[in-house]
Structures are given as C-alpha cells and as structure tokens.
Amino acid sequence: MIALIQRVLSASVTIEGEICGEIGPGLLVLLGVEQGDDEQKAKKLCDKMIGYRIFGDENDKMNLNVKQVSGSLLVVSQFTLVADTKKGNRPGFSQGATPQEAERLYDYFCGECREKGIMTQTGRFAADMKVALVNNGPVTFWLQV
Template identity: 60%
Template sequence: MKALIQRVSSASVHIDGNSVGQIEQGILLLLGIEKGDTFQAADKLLQKILAYRVFSDKEGKMNLDLQQTEGGLLIVSQFTLVADTKKGLRPGFSAGASPQLGEELYNYFIEQAKRLHPIVETGRFGADMQVHLINNGPVTFWLES
C-alpha cells in the first residue's frame, strides 16, 4: 500500500463538476493499493498518516500531526501510484490490486479513518476525478506500509 500525502491549506475532489469531498487545512492522501495488501497493512499505514508530524509548531518546526492540528483528511484512490515506471515509456500496472480488492481495502481504510479521526472526506473509487489543492509549503511525502 502506497500513500502520497500533501499538507494542504485546502483540497477538494470533483466528479462531473460536482464536489464530492473537500477539506480546509489538513492532508490530501492519494492512496494506491497493491496485490497482497491486507487490512493490517491499511491499519498500519493509517496510524502512520494520522501521527506523521508534518504541521508546524510555534517555532516553525514540523512537530505536530494531523490529530493535534484537528485538520481534515481527504482520501482519494489513485491506482497509478503503484505503477512500475522503471523501464520504457509506458507505466505497467501488474503490481496493482484487482478492482475488487482495491475497492474493499479503500472502503476499509475510509471506515477506519472515520472511526479514528473527526474530519474525513473522500473521492470515489474508480471514478474520473479532478483534485484541486493548495499545497502548503509545499510539503509532500511518500509513505508505504
């Protein structure tokens, strides 16, 4: 399971011109699910994301996590994160989870996030989405379970 997290001032996801999820200050999470990923991997990654210190304290150092800042979490599925880009000029997606497993783990991840954090918004699995964000910093990190 792979995650690209971005510290944002605001972020939103739209489908067919309609907003389906939006947050103010917080984290935009792009989530890629691979073959062999498990519920345990999802739990581990979620715990890391919620506790990852990417927000500035009073001294301007990245010492605060999402829960301490009470920011929003916008979760968007993105299968292209698991692409193999080492060879050639076209990405390979053989490492990606099947659509069934991907959707099951994505929905599980969202359920657990909503159980642990008060502000969770989402995109829609498998949809053609447009994501808008203001990356604060910019601050972007790549995490894996």
Template identity: 65%
Template sequence: MKALIQRVKSASVEVEGEITGAINQGILLLLGVEKGDDEAAADKLLKKILGYRIFADSEGKMNLNLQQVNGGLLIVSQFTLVADTRKGLRPSFSSGAPPALGEELYDYFVSQARLLHPDIACGRFAADMQVSLVNDGPVTFWLES
C-alpha cells in the same frame, strides 16, 4: 499500500461536476492498493498518516500531526501510484490490486479513518476525479505500509 501525502491549506475532489469531498487545513492523501495488501497494511498506513508530524509548532518546526492541528484528511484513490515505471516509456500496473480488492481496501481504509478522526472526506473509487488543492509549503511525502 502506497500513499502520497501533501500538506494543504485546502483541497477538494470533484466527480461529474459534484464536489464529493473537501477539507480546509490538513492532508490530501492519494492512496494506491497493491496485490497482497490487506486490512493490516491499511491499519498500519492509516496510523502512520494520522500520527505523521508534518505541521508546524509554535517555533515553526514540523512537530505536530494531523490530529494535533484538528486538520482534515481528504482520501483519494489513485491506482497509478502502484505503477512500475523503471522500464520503457509506458507504466506497468501489474503490481496493482485487482479492482475488487482495491475497492474493498479503499472502503475499509476510509471507514477506519472515520472511526479514528473526525474530519474525513473522500473521492469516489475508480471515478474520473478532478482534484484541487492549495499546497502548503509545499510539503509532500511518499509513504508505504
């Protein structure tokens, strides 16, 4: 699994004119599922994201994690994260999980996140989504399971 996380002051996702998820301070997570990913990979990545220290402490240092600041986590599926862009001018998605597996693991990731953290919002798998955010920093990290 691949994740692009951004520290945000606020973020929301809209599908067909309807807001499906919104958070205030927290993390916008763009999540890509690859062939060979499984629930263990999802668990490992989720644990890392919830514990990743990207929020400022009282001295302005990145020492606090999402749970310590009671921030929100907005989870958005994004299959383009798994694209191979090393050759040519068109991305290859051959390493991406088939849609059924991608949806299964995305749903699993969201359900596990809801068990572990109180403020979870999400987009809709495979939908055309419009994501809005106020990036805080900007602070952006690429994570893999």
C-alpha cells in the same frame, strides 16, 4: 499500500462538475493499493499517516500531526501510484490489486481514519475525478507499508 500525502490549506475533488469531497487545512491523501495488501497494512498506514508530524508547532517546526492541528483528510484512490516505471515508456500495473480488492481496502482505510476521530472526505473509487489543492509548504511525503 502507498499513500502520497500532501499538507494542504484546502483540497477538493470534483466529479462531473459536482464537488463530492472538500476539506480545509489537513492532508490530501492519494492512495494506491498493491497486490498482497490487507487490512493490517491499511491500519498500519493509517496509523503512520495520522501520527506523521508534518505540521508546524509554535516555533514553526514540524512537530505536530494532523490530529493535533484538528486537520481533515481528503482520501482519493489513485491506482497509478503502484505503477512499475523501471523500463520502457509506458507504466505497467501488474502489481496493483484487483479493482474489487483495491476498492474494499480503500473503503477500509477511510473507515479506519474516521474511527480515529479524523474528519475524512473521499473521492469516488474508479471515477474520473478532478482534484484541486492548495499545497501548504509545499510539503509532500510518500508513505509505504
């Protein structure tokens, strides 16, 4: 399971001209689900992401996590994160989970984040989404479990 996280001042996801998820300060989370991923990996990734200290403290050092700054999450499914790009000019997706399994684990991941007390907005699984963000930093990290 892979999460590309971006520290944002704001982010939103629009589907067919309608905003379906929107946050202020927090994290935009692009989530990719691989074959073999399960609830344990989803929970571990959620815990790691929520505890990841990438927000500035009073000395502007990255010592605070999203919960400590009362930040929100916008979680967007992105199967292209699991692409094999090692050879050729076209990515391969054979390592990705089936759409049904990916959607199930995406929903589970979002539920875990909510259970930990983080306001969590989402896109819509497998929809054609337009994602807008104001990256703060920019600060972007790749987390994988």
